[in-house]
Amino acid sequence: MSAPETSSTPGEPAVKPTGLRGWRRFRAAPSGSIQGFLVGGLALVLAVIEGLHWLVWSDGSGASLLGSLVRMGLTLLVFAWLAGRALAPIRQLGDRLQGQASAVDDDASPRELQPVTEVVHRLLRQQRDAVDQQSRFLADASHQLRTPFAVLRTQLQGALSGQLEVRETLPKMLATVDRSSQLVRQLLSQAKVDQLVGNAHWQDVDLEAVAREVCLEFAPLLARKRLDFSLESVPVNLRTDPWLAGELLRNLMSNAIHHSAKGSAMGMVLRVLPGQSELLVWDHGGGIDETLRARLFEPFQSAAGGTGIGLGLSICRQIAQSMQAEVELFNRVQDGQVIGVDAVVRWPHAPVAVAGPVPAHPTVPLPVAWDRQP
Amino acid sequence: MNDAVQLVAVDKTFADGTHALKGVHLRFARRQLTTLLGPSGCGKTTLLRLVAGLERPSGGRILIGGRDFTQAGPEQRPISMVFQSYALFPHLDVRQNVGYGLRMQAGAHRKQDDDARVHEALVLVGMASLASRSTASLSGGQQQRVALARALVLQPEVLLLDEPLSNLDAGLRRHIREDIRSLQQRLGLTVIYVTHDQDEAMAVSDQVVVLREGQVLQVGSPREVYEQPGSEFVAGFMGDAAVFDAEADAQGRVHLGPLCLASGLTRRQGPLRLVVRPEAWRIAPASGAGLAGKVVARAFEGRLTQYRVLTALGELQVNKFHELQGLQLQAPVSLFLDGPGVSVLLGGEGAAPQGP
DSSP, X not given: OOOOOOOOOSXXXXXOSGGXXXXXXXXXXXXXXXXXXXXXXXXXXHHHHHHHHHHHHOOSOHHHHHHHHHHHHHHHHHHHHHHHHHHHHHHHHHHHHHHOTTOOOTTTSOGGGHHHHHHHHHHHHHHHHHHHHHHHHHHHHHHHHHHHHHHHHHHHHHHHHTSSOHHHHHHHHHHHHHHHHHHHHHHHHHHHHHHHXXXXXXXXXXXXXXXXXXXXXXXXXXXXXXXXXXXXEOOOEEEEOHHHHHHHHHHHHHHHHHHSOTTOEEEEEEEEETTEEEEEEEEOSOOOOHHHHTGGGSTTOOOTTOOSOSOXXXXXXXXXXXXXXXXXXXXXXXXXXXXXXXXXEEEEOSOOOOOOOEEOOOSOOOOOOOEEOO | OOEEEEEEEEEEEOTTOOEEEEEEEEEEETTOEEEEEOSTTSSHHHHHHHHHTSSOOSEEEEEETTEEOTTOOGGGSSEEEEOTTOOOOTTSBHHHHHHHHHHHSSSOOOHHHHHXXXXXXXXXXXXXXXXXXXXXGSOHHHHHXXXXXXXXXXXXXXXXXXXXXXXXXXXXHHHHHHHHHHHHHHHTOEEEEEESOHHHHHHHOSEEEEEETTEEEEEEOHHHHHHSOSSHXXXXXXXXXXXXXXXXXXXXXXXXXXXXXXXXXOSOOEEEEEEEOGGGOEEEEOOSSSEEEEEEEEEEXXXXXXXXXXXXXXXXXXXXXXXXXOOOTTOEEEEEOOSSSEEEEOSOTTOOOOOO
């Protein structure tokens, strides 16, 4: 099977600078001096023209020179006034932006500057969203970190005071410590992902090799749970960051192992569909509830009855988005029964034309109410 | 002679130049229900009217019970016909409508015998209790039963039914078609039944004749015509089907994309056309085997769930019956073809003509 075509290099800024070129050049001049520069330049040109005019055409009398100087002065005054009027909207916009950094009133801004206003709006919105997301994450993270410490403290106090059996309490404390270290590990991973997503090293990556490597890394864990693991793959080359791709697979593998019962089957499949490459990690754990499905990718959300921290899938989605890929969870269905979960990552290719079968429909087919994803 | 009706090279050209039937050879076996199936304008009703004697053929011969009736009028033929529009007399009651045909028959009749036969025919179609009702006060289904009784009372050698259910609603249509089939089997009638509805044809027939543009494309049992269509047209007309270009190897295995179908489908080696019914696909959990796909649309229809699955072979329709837990949209799957519902087209379009 041939390697799929990869998409263009991701990581381009969301806002294209094309519409701002004029604005940037304009801003490159010292702020506030543009009007003086224009007026001064014009005065110089007019002076040269008038001087030449006087030398060539004048009769040598002072009256002619005086007239020219008066005309030149008047022209300069009119031009200075016009330049001031023309540049006023930009000054107004600057004043307004300085006054209220959170929002610019679209209706109040001059029509000529609408495109600039829209771009500023978008940038402000993105910035605000990013800050909100960070605040939410910090709040959640600090809450999640505080809880196990509080539990540990209670357990420790109980054991010290003799209210709790030390022999029973210590294993519980060990579990709490394990959970906390997993949380810290995921938080660190999240922080690293945050950092790397912005500074990804895009290169051609052999995804099959990455998948094999990750599977080998997980071999001890797979063996410990005696999981019947299989890797089925075809060669797939993608333009992406190898660390991010590996981190994504590690998270999905870790999640699947976590949800698999001892001795059950689990696997990874890398295959090609029309227009996309697909990697899926499947397990024979329980299915996922339809209502929970979308929320599972939000930070600190874990499946019902799950003991995970709920950061793994959130990290997966963040990585996938940074690679212009999609990650989703589906129930794995066999003969009408849910037998587990498919965690699927799909990378789009450049569009490929698919030659379909010839539908043998000489009659008009009955209308079918198809349920399709928009 | 086992054939109730035989058509030998029957040709029909109308005055306006329409060539409605082109050298049709057909045999209708005794005590069998044969359906003439095809789209509008395929010549199925013309063929029925030729058998009834309502039209004369431009060429060829029509034999009924082994005797040549090609030039005989309708009243001379041992045949009854039930029309799509019922053609009941509105001024006569049910009993009189059914008895009308008997009174028109040549020869002396005893009124008591006629009354007994009318009653018998009405009992057969379950209308005895409404014998004295005016036909105008009857429902569509009841009027169709009266028309059927009027045809049966003549005890014809062959009963012709011209789209008998097309004016009835879906629920009643199913009910009456079951009645017609049961009556035909109980009385051992020879029936020629015209319809454009393939489900109806498959439900009631012993034999199906698929017509197109005045020619017979295929003759066979409903199962044969559905599972072994002779052409792409028949494949599509008898239900949803997709046709693929595939390749057979020396061992008789058929290769379709990444799929390798078990031998037994064909003995020819080389390229071929493969017909696949939507229910032939087996949907399995996604793996490296089979045809990789993802669900892009689904339609739940009670006992049946239809899926559209995007694969390297295109967007395929896959039907699953009695699904307990449906697949989610965008779900990854693998498709396999390892059961029935797959056939190889032997000829091209218009293949499988039937000899006399």
